[in-house]
Amino acid sequence: MNTYYYVHTGHRIGLDRFRRACTIMRLLKDEDITLLCSDFRIAQVASEFGVEKSVGIDVVRNIPQISHNGDKIIFDSDEANPIMLDEMRKYFSKFIRVTDNKDDKKENGEFLVSPYLNEADVCNVVVIDDKYFEKEEKTIELSFFFGDDDYDKQFEKNFSLLDGLNPDLLLGFYYFFDYEDMLKEKFKNNHEFEDYDNVIKKSKILITASPQAALENLASGGKPIYIQRKDYSRDSQELFKKLNIPTVENYENRQLLTILEGLYNHEYYKVEHNSNYLKEFIKENLNL
Structure with a gap:
């Protein structure tokens, strides 16, 4: 059983999700996780961001060409429609989704990382590197x-x-x-x-x-x-x-x-430093 992290990145959407993914991957550096990128260029240099294993897969639908039924995944992308997401929740034994959408909801068969939601099976954090x-x-x-x-x-x-x-x-x-x-x-x-x-x-x-x-x-x-x-x-x-x-x-x-x-x-408000909480949430819910 393998563990993957898929992130949507590319020359039309930037690297915001990728930088967030690398932050989480560095928190989990002792675990065997492969980063899947939708862009080959950034996958080739992911090691410079502290990611040991990375693969470019072009599009989200190519994930099953790398993974197997029953594997585990962290998923950071808004490419997938509800039907595709439901299929992925059934395909993977553990499914953690990272979201920025304040109107998003946690569905059955998944865990969420969100800066907005605060409920069971949701890690309410803003992902920022230490x-x-x-x-x-x-x-x-x-x-x-x-x-x-x-x-x-x-x-x-x-x-x-x-x-x-x-x-x-x-x-x-x-x-x-x-x-x-x-x-x-x-x-x-x-x-x-x-x-x-x-x-x-x-x-x-x-x-x-x-x-x-x-x-x-x-x-x-x-x-x-x-x-x-x-x-x-x-x-x-x-x-x-x-x-x-x-x-x-x-x-x-x-x-x-x-x-x-x-x-x-102008008074800025403090952003919380919650990396340990995020790390434990992911490890616990992926059974790492």
């Missing part, structure tokens, strides 16, 4: 991270968002070479994808369209401002309201500047 709770000196006054994906070059189309500002730029994983070159020309203070952790932890203020990056910067003692992308789910909105993370809509420069002007007196 390293972001280790406070470091903030040496970057203002940084901007659009995200790891920008296939349609939305950032380029909305440069006016940052008018009047001069942030450090953190580049994304799935950017095209010519796009990276152009961004480096425009933003003299830029950081490569490999500097992600350093930028997130050392930024006093982080402007970002990545929900996971916003949460990680908050945990590290920073002041994140979230940019709601039009092509991204709004599932994080309720959580950000709870944590009092400001949100900018429609790439509005004036709204962003107003938030920045009031940030000194």
Whole structure:
């Protein structure tokens, strides 16, 4: 009987789920778990994120080509419809699903990890790696991270968002070479994808369209401002309201500047550090 972790990732949806998956995989580093990614490129470099075993499988329907009936899985994706999810609950002997949807419900035959639900067989946590709770000196006054994906070059189309500002730029994983070159020309203070952790932890203020990056910067003692992308789910909105993370809509420069002007007196709420609780929940319910 094998244990798997499937995560939906790719050049059109970014790495937020992948970073969350790697956090959980590192918590379970003593267990034999194989990470299944819907993108081959990130699967090839997963070892750099502390994941020993990873396989690219292209699409969610290829999971049975790797696994067997009765295996166990952690599932982080919104690709599957209710029928497919029901089939998976029956196919796997243990099924843990990670969700961001505040309207989601726990179904029979599964366990849930959710920042919203608080009931039996649900682990009510925000998944953030331990390293972001280790406070470091903030040496970057203002940084901007659009995200790891920008296939349609939305950032380029909305440069006016940052008018009047001069942030450090953190580049994304799935950017095209010519796009990276152009961004480096425009933003003299830029950081490569490999500097992600350093930028997130050392930024006093982080402007970002990545929900996971916003949460990680908050945990590290920073002041994140979230940019709601039009092509991204709004599932994080309720959580950000709870944590009092400001949100900018429609790439509005004036709204962003107003938030920045009031940030000194803005009170962020603490995000809980619950990695031990999460670890024990998963190990207990996967019988690891």
